[in-house]
Amino acid sequence: MFIKSVCTVLLVFSSLTIVSQENLYSSSTIPENLKKSANAVVRLNDIDVSLESSKKMVIKKKSLITVLNKEGDDNIDAYVFYDDDVHIKELEVLVYNKFGDLIKKIKEKDFKDISAVDGGTLYSDSRVKYLEYTPIDYPYTLEFTCETETGNTAFIPPFSPITDYFVSVETSKYTLNYPEDITIRKKEKNLEGFQFEKEDTIGKLVYKVKNIEVYKPEDYSPSFRNIIPKVLLAANQFTYEEVYASVDDWNSMGIWFQENLLNGRNHITEETKKHILKLVEGIDDPIEKAKIVYKYVQDNTRYISVQVGIGGMQPISALEVDKVKYGDCKGLTNYTKSLLEVVGVNSNYTRLYASPSSQISVDKDFVSFGGQTNHVILNIPQENQDDIWLECTSQKVPFGFIGEFTDDRDVLVVTPEGGKIKHTKKYTTNENSQTIEGSFALSDDGTIDVTANVVSKGIQYDNKYWIETETARDLDVYYKKRWSYINNITINKKDITNNKDSVALIENIKFLATNYSKKVGDRMLFNVNALNRNTNIPDRYRARKYPLKINRGFIDVDEVEIKLPKSYKVEALPNKVVIENKFGHYKEELTVKDEKTLIYKREFMVNDGEFPKEDYNGFRNFYKEVTKQDNSKVALIKI
Known part of the structure; x- marks a missing residue:
């Protein structure tokens, strides 16, 4: 009798294990509403962020995604960025067939390892390891496990369960653990109407969402990033490239930028100073001076990306740009600003999110170091009239003209007094x-x-x-x-x-x-x-x-x-x-x-x-x- 009972328990336990494995890996258990119009289904996405201090953050990620067709191959997202300060502790992929049977194991050494920036970059320590996988059949399920450790705590990953159109989500979970002496701010966007669970206690924040059907693109709709559910997260106290910061608004963020990333990087050689002053000799109008300086930069420099260490956010010095005659958006903007200082024209370094498809603004009510900006331009403030905005990476754009890439959006203007949110030029219907x-x-x-x-x-x-x-x-x-x-x-x-x-x-x-x-x-x-x-x-x-x-x-x-x-x-x-x-x-x-x-x-x-x-x-x-x-x-x- 005892043996029979034990056998019965073991049989039930075995059955539960099989069902559990089928639920995780077999495509047959995907709910019908999540398969409708989907190229891929996220079965589970579990991100665990441990902010151990302002100087250390560990991020663990486990995701299971079932790819239903060829179009879904682009959504496996099996990659990890790293550099001198981001260390990969674990990286592995397991592949299952449509029945939930394991068919392939892929270790870290099997991932492709390339530069994380495009061919227009002169040098960079940013790299990415990514999976290049050719499936033998559809559907298949891919399990991605990754753990990284970094001393940069400025970029706390957001909770963003939806990553693309035509991708549904079965379960997505996000956990942030943090010490009590660090203040965490959050901003929830577009969470209404979903099966959300939330735990918010001192030192721990958990979000969980289930059963998100596919998002389909529609003509003339708001940008994708403005309609998907998302939680932005940021710490008031963080470290970026061994530089400590304590900020809680855009004004203090601007002060930190000015003091730690910009100060001391505006020096110009005496030879260049004399040449620039000669070009503007006899001209009193500051705007005419600015036009001459802008043309000089266009004629004598070229754009090329430079992203090494703190250079991801900090411009190379004006002296360096003057010497090598190239720079990225940060370096060329800082160089133009430095030359304008020589001729007595005030200007401000400006960070923003550049995108031609839609105007994406910096969130004026939520300050965060990462994710809200990806480009730098120059602001020339004007009294009693519209400010002038300069795109310093182009050798063709006219002075004071910005196009679809940066127009009509809120931006962070870094001034000596602190950060200010301003709005770039909006071109009216009649102007276009x-x-x-x-x-x-x-x-x-x-x-x-x-x-x-x-x-x-x-x-x-x-x-x-x-x-x-x-x-x-x-x-x-x-x-x-x-x-x-x-x-x-x-x-x-x-x-x-x-x-x-x-x-x-x-x-x-x-x-x-x-x-x-x-x-x-x-x-x-x-x-x-x-x-x-x-x-x-x-x-x-x-x-x-x-x-x-x-x-x-x-x-x-x-x-x-x-x-x-x-x-x-x-x-x-x-x-x-x-x-x-x-x-x-x-x-x-x-x-x-x-x-x-x-x-x-x-x-x-x-x-x-x-x-x-x-x-x-x-x-x-x-x-x-x-x-x-x-x-x-x-x-x-x-x-």
Whole structure:
């Protein structure tokens, strides 16, 4: 009887063990709602952060992810960054097939080990070990175990259970242990509506979340990092590259930056000082002086990344930049600032998060050392007018112009008095303009001969100024792609002027295209809008989840003279169109100048802003109607 009972217990225990292993490693146990539209499912992500003191932090990570298809291979995230101060204590991967059977063990020595920065970096001690794994079948489950130890405690990892679109989460857990003499601050974002558990006691903070379905990208939505659930964490007391800090707001963070990362790095050689002072001799206007200094930096330096030790946040000295004639965003900004000091122009080193796809701001209410900034520019403060912002890494950008990479966002400006949150230049709808003055002649055989003068400003300038230095061949490809709705194009002239004083790109283009019109008996039909046809219609969503976010407004104004073929006259013209709504407006009008000449006028404006998700269909319909009107045709009849 006793033996039978023991056998029964062992059988039950064995069954529980098998079930537990299946739950962890077998793809068959994934809930259906988490598999829907998913490329991968995070079965478990467990991060344990032990902040042992302001000088030591240990991070342990264990993650299990089931990859369902080829697209999910990019989401295994089996990598670890390290440098002279981040030491890898453990690194291993186990791979399981769809039944939960172990099929491969991968040790640290089997990981790829490469520089953690791109080829534009001269030197760096930052490296990454990552897994390069080719699966033999799908689905498969990968178990990643990693432990690191570092003396840099400035960067406490956030709790961020969602890492990408089309990745669902079964369970994600985050634990932070810390000593009582260190103050931990946190900011919770987008946690509403999830199965969250939270433990917050002195010395320990735990978050746990379950059953997060996939996030799908949507056109014109807020940035991914602004919609996912996340908890930002920071310590008031930390050490960065053996430099201690105690900060609790952006002002004190700015003071620490100034005293520990910037002071003493602004010295310039006497030879360079004399040269710079000679360049500005006789000039009193500080802005004119700044323009001369900025041009000198553009003409005499180049961008190349430098990231060694504290150099990840600290600029190389102005003396070093002056000597080698290169630097990264930190070094070139500090160098420009130092040269401006020589000529008596005040400027401020500025950290921000640079991103072209959306404007990501520094969180003015939550100070943290890492994760909120990734780039440096220069601020020239102005009284009673907008500040001037300088992008010091570009040899092409005009003075005072910043584009999509850094515009319209809150940034940390480091002043001698401390850190200040300021907002970079926002380009208004009317500033983001493109004007076209052109003409085209339509021949009896349907060929059009087009001449166009295009002037782009604001963000529309930012989108195009780079073409100034393209080769003739690349420009030919560029323009054929730009007017891809016209077949058989031959580009005959392409003169491009980059007017940096007025910050305008001016394009003078001539091209021919055969078979532009369509003949039906004695009639000829042709599209009246040859030069600026909208072809973009936002995607349709049956159940939109996110707000409508238009990052930047713009306005296009076109006026084109149309010469009709000799053997035809007008039979019918499209009606005048005016569309106005909260998203912008569209105006189109075609008038008769004489029996052989038409004047086409078009104005299309879109406002920036954030709107409720319920407005998305109206916005999409606006674009659909614009596309329809841009394809309106003129009917001619043979004389």
